[in-house]
Amino acid sequence: QKEVEQNSGPLSVPEGAIASLNCTYSDRVSQSFFWYRQYSGKSPELIMSIYSNGDKEDGRFTAQLNKASQYVSLLIRDSQPSDSATYLCAVAEGSYIPTFGRGTSLIVHP
Amino acid sequence: DADVTQTPRNRITKTGKRIMLECSQTKGHDRMYWYRQDPGLGLRLIYYSFDVKDINKGEISDGYSVSRQAQAKFSLSLESAIPNQTALYFCATSDFTGDGDNEQFFGPGTRLTVL
Numbered sequence: 554q555k556e557v558e559q560n561s562g563p564l565s566v567p568e569g570a571i572a573s574l575n576c577t578y579s580d581r582v583s584q585s586f587f588w589y590r591q592y593s594g595k596s597p598e599l600i601m602s603i604y605s606n607g608d609k610e611d612g613r614f615t616a617q618l619n620k621a622s623q624y625v626s627l628l629i630r631d632s633q634p635s636d637s638a639t640y641l642c643a644v645a646e647g648s649y650i651p652t653f654g655r656g657t658s659l660i661v662h663p
Numbered sequence: 664d665a666d667v668t669q670t671p672r673n674r675i676t677k678t679g680k681r682i683m684l685e686c687s688q689t690k691g692h693d694r695m696y697w698y699r700q701d702p703g704l705g706l707r708l709i710y711y712s713f714d715v716k717d718i719n720k721g722e723i724s725d726g727y728s729v730s731r732q733a734q735a736k737f738s739l740s741l742e743s744a745i746p747n748q749t750a751l752y753f754c755a756t757s758d759f760t761g762d763g764d765n766e767q768f769f770g771p772g773t774r775l776t777v778l
Contacts, residue, residue, distance in 0.1 A: 561703075585765055587766060587767075595771070596769040596770060596771050596772050597769050598769070599766055599768065602766055641705070641706070643767075649765070650696070650708065650711060651765060651767065653705055653706045654705065655705035
């Protein structure tokens with residue numbers, strides 16, 4: 554059974570700080586990694602995808618992938634209260650359907 | 664206009680009733696999915712379809728059925744609703760270009776309450 558693990562949180566950070574969200578996965582052959590943001594009662598929104606080891610930056614967001622250690626992380630720089638949401642990690646092998654983690658709740662307080 | 668739409672957005676029904684949730688997309692994606700989300704349990708896959716002639720069960724298909732009427736339409740039915748099917752239901756789509764990507768795009772969700 555493929556597993557994707559995330560700390561449920563909540564992770565609480567002050568406004569302007571860096572929020573670090575982590576995700577580990579069990580399937581070593583995983584090739585595609587996604588981060589989704591989900592506001593309460595709303596649908597998941599894709600914010601980052603990463604396919605190769607290393608860092609990928611998009612604005613205030615940086616995804617980091619380490620396949621040898623089987624973890625993927627999401628850094629949010631200059632965190633804003635509007636970043637408060639649940640962040641879902643999803644992992645897929647090739648064309649297979651992604652497996653989702655249960656998400657980490659992030660609270661950014663002013 | 665939204666790329667993935669779901670109807671209805673909210674529904675309250677009674678035990679034993681038949682319910683249909685509908686999903687339409689304008690993204691031109693071949694792949695469509697139905698998920699349910701319960702507090703603390705994350706997203707769980709109910710059914711998925713990789714093209715019009717392809718229907719597959721997910722991890723929690725019991726009590727549900729689906730119909731892929733066209734590339735753009737994928738419906739989920741609860742034949743006889745029960746209270747533990749109360750949840751938030753999401754439709755999602757994805758495209759597959761052969762490069763290993765499978766990014767999913769979600770509809771706004773349907774909040775279903777079974778009394």
